[in-house]
Amino acid sequence: AQKVTQAQTEISVVEKEDVTLDCVYETRDTTYYLFWYKQPPSGELVFLIRRNSFDEQNEISGRYSWNFQKSTSSFNFTITASQVVDSAVYFCALREETSGSRLTFGEGTQLTVNP
Amino acid sequence: DSGVTQTPKHLITATGQRVTLRCSPRSGDLSVYWYQQSLDQGLQFLIQYYNGEERAKGNILERFSAQQFPDLHSELNLSSLELGDSALYFCASSSRDFSYNEQFFGPGTRLTVL
Numbered sequence: 682a683q684k685v686t687q688a689q690t691e692i693s694v695v696e697k698e699d700v701t702l703d704c705v706y707e708t709r710d711t712t713y714y715l716f717w718y719k720q721p722p723s724g725e726l727v728f729l730i731r732r733n734s735f736d737e738q739n740e741i742s743g744r745y746s747w748n749f750q751k752s753t754s755s756f757n758f759t760i761t762a763s764q765v766v767d768s769a770v771y772f773c774a775l776r777e778e779t780s781g782s783r784l785t786f787g788e789g790t791q792l793t794v795n796p
Numbered sequence: 797d798s799g800v801t802q803t804p805k806h807l808i809t810a811t812g813q814r815v816t817l818r819c820s821p822r823s824g825d826l827s828v829y830w831y832q833q834s835l836d837q838g839l840q841f842l843i844q845y846y847n848g849e850e851r852a853k854g855n856i857l858e859r860f861s862a863q864q865f866p867d868l869h870s871e872l873n874l875s876s877l878e879l880g881d882s883a884l885y886f887c888a889s890s891s892r893d894f895s896y897n898e899q900f901f902g903p904g905t906r907l908t909v910l
Contacts, residue, residue: 714896725798726886726901733896772839781852782827782890784899786839 683708685775687787694763695795702758702790704773710734712778715749715756720770720789732756763794799823800902802887808908814875817905819887821868827851827890828870829899830862834883845870874907882909 684707694700706715717729730740732749740747744761760767770791774784799822809815821828830842832855841854845864856862859877864870874881884906888899 716898718901723903724884724906725903726888727798728898728900731896731898776896782829782844782897782899783841783852783854784829784831784839785841788838 683775683777683785685773685785685787687773687790689790691791693793696765697762699761700763702771704756704787706754706775708777710777710779714776716774717758718772765794765796768792768794798900800887800889800900802902802905804905806906810910811877813877817872817885819870819902821889822900825889825891828864829888830872831886832883877909879909882907
């Protein structure tokens with residue numbers, strides 16, 4: 682069965698520090714999709730990135746970067762030079778080809794960036 | 797702003813009551829998904845509709861039901877409410893029913909059952 686584990690419940694950093702949020706997933710499918718969402722204090726869920734299982738190329742978008750490693754079933758998210766506005770709960774999610782359209786979410790990591 | 801709208805934003809009601817949550821997907825999106833976020837269960841998939849038809853069911857209680865109307869908006873009906881139903885209910889939409897499509901979430905409806 683599919684499962685997503687975000688072992689870090691809470692992380693607290695000082696502004697300008699780099700921070701990596703871990704995500705480990707379990708699936709029996711060979712085709713699957715991984716996502717990261719951000720939930721700021723206002724509560725909405727904001728889509729950040731999608732990665733499919735055939736594409737292990739890392740991606741960088743501004744201060745955000747993602748490292749996908751199938752060998753370790755991990756899809757980690759790094760924020761470089763963190764800012765106070767990055768404070769939020771970050772969710773990793775998995776969608777399997779054979780499980781329809783449902784997203785399976787991890788428990789989330791609460792990131793607090795202190796000034 | 798994701799383009800997905802949900803009403804109401806907040807809802808406070810009593811045990812045993814019935815409520816209806818409403819969702820309008822992004823323009824052009826045919827799929828609508830409902831998720832529940834609670835402290836003890838986390839974010840859980842409830843149900844999906846695609847172009848008016850039920851497509852997938854998750855951990856949705858029998859007391860809960862949903863539908864998608866011809867104009868593609870969706871409603872989630874929660875009945876015989878219990879204290880444990882207090883949660884943030886999200887609606888999401890995507891353009892197609894493909895696994896790789898990202899889902900865009902609405903702002904959520906916070907339900908409090910007293």
